[in-house]
């Protein structure tokens with residue numbers, strides 16, 4: 020009997036949040052995509068609770084933000100140590116908060132979108148082999164005990180910290196373990212805490228409580244004197260004791276339906292690309308959960324890669340565009356490693372000098388708005404910007420805020436009203452060209468760019484023409500460019516026009 024063989028455009032390994040967002044984007048762009056997932060059933064193992072502002076903007080650009088927000092609780096500030104609170108309320112975004120919602124809610128919405136757009140999700144398919152040649156990638160799986168082969172033009176490993184794809188590519192994952200024996204448990208409480216998320220820390224440990232929204236709570240607890248091998252949690256009474264010691268009360272926690280332990284590593288792959296195969300999400304970087312950055316960073320990796328892969332598959336981009344995935348996202352991963360690492364080290368600080376530093380940082384952060392403002396921009400992802408050529412307009416590479424726009428077309432006659440802001444316009448999955456001038460120069464690219472005028476013709480973009488990438492960053496901008504200059508920029512970013 021010959022082994023089963025499938026052929027598609029992109030194979031994604033791993034149906035976690037990163038893989039699901041990527042699959043949805045590619046399928047929505049009309050690319051054939053199959054997700055290979057070793058687990059037979061959907062995961063109910065929530066890890067992340069925090070969805071930050073930049074991720075919510077990305078989800079808004081996919082029409083999912085409002086639905087996700089309805090599943091959780093928005094918090095206008097984030098408490099990191101006992102005293103340090105980062106204010107998110109003045110962030111320049113439609114989402115000046117962190118959304119507390121279990122990871123399973125984010126995954127459910129992303130999966131529904133991916134399936135609706137036409138992605139195939141193959142569960143019970145464990146990837147065991149990978150090879151590539153000049154034309155594509157061949158992946159071997161074990162499905163129901165039998166081997167199968169899948170072939171595609173490109174593949175992406177979104178298969179988590181212990182990535183098989185990364186190992187099969189021979190890409191190292193250097194780094195170190197930052198904290199061991201952290202206990203996780205899903206419990207009921209006799210008394211609900213006053214705050215949505217409750218955190219507490221002493222010199223000996225910390226605890227964190229967050230709601231699932233259905234009466235269950237996740238408790239994360241750590242005590243420096245406890246040592247447990249991974250997967251063997253202590254009795255519930257010990258978890259309650261750590262919670263009391265660090266938060267001041269245990270809220271009568273009882274009835275653990277699940278508990279485990281984990282160790283947190285800080286690692287990053289030096290290469291996010293090897294030929295036709297890419298790494299994204301935890302497969303490319305992992306860090307401490309402090310600051311709630313992991314899932315957010317993975318989702319933004321996927322949003323950066325998806326439109327580039329779609330353009331390459333349509334023959335509208337050179338291979339160099341695919342290389343920008345590494346040049347743009349690797350430094351972001353490195354920054355997240357540094358910032359979440361600094362947070363966890365300070366939180367766990369035991370020695371007098373580090374404790375003093377924690378005290379100093381806390382004091383500084385409480386008194387200097389500029390520090391908390393910068394911290395808020397880093398943690399929320401709003402401050403992320405990509406590189407730009409030396410002579411480029413200052414907007415290039417920057418995140419474009421949710422501009423008010425006018426002149427956009429209604430997507431369908433019987434569909435929703437015409438978009439009025441940038442992140443609604445981005446739902447078409449295309450570039451957006453914003454200008455006060457007449458935009459007929461873009462007509463030959465009408466299948467891949469949406470055109471609009473700023474709602475305020477006298478505002479900051481009065482004389483500027485701005486081309487925005489599908490992931491909401493500025494690709495190109497110029498003040499009063501000529502028609503020829505604009506067409507050259509469109510050809511560079513969008514490929515040859517349809518009628519060429």
Ligand SMILES: Cc1cc2nc3c(=O)[nH]c(=O)nc-3n(C[C@H](O)[C@H](O)[C@H](O)COP(=O)(O)OP(=O)(O)OC[C@H]3O[C@@H](n4cnc5c(N)ncnc54)[C@H](O)[C@@H]3O)c2cc1C
Pocket residue numbers: 032033034035036037038055056057058062066067068069070122144145146147177178179180181182183184203239281299300301302308310311312313314315316317
């Ligand atoms: C305690 C804790 C709290 C956290 N809190 C936050 C938070 O608040 N905010 C935040 O942003 N992040 C948080 N994180 C991190 C976050 O959970 C991860 O960053 C996120 O799940 C990574 O998503 P991913 O899709 O890259 O990988 P994963 O979610 O790990 O998904 C990988 C998928 O690949 C599959 N897979 C693996 N190997 C194979 C194979 N060989 N073949 C086929 N399939 C395979 C797996 O079954 C899995 O479904 C937390 C993590 C922990 C441990």
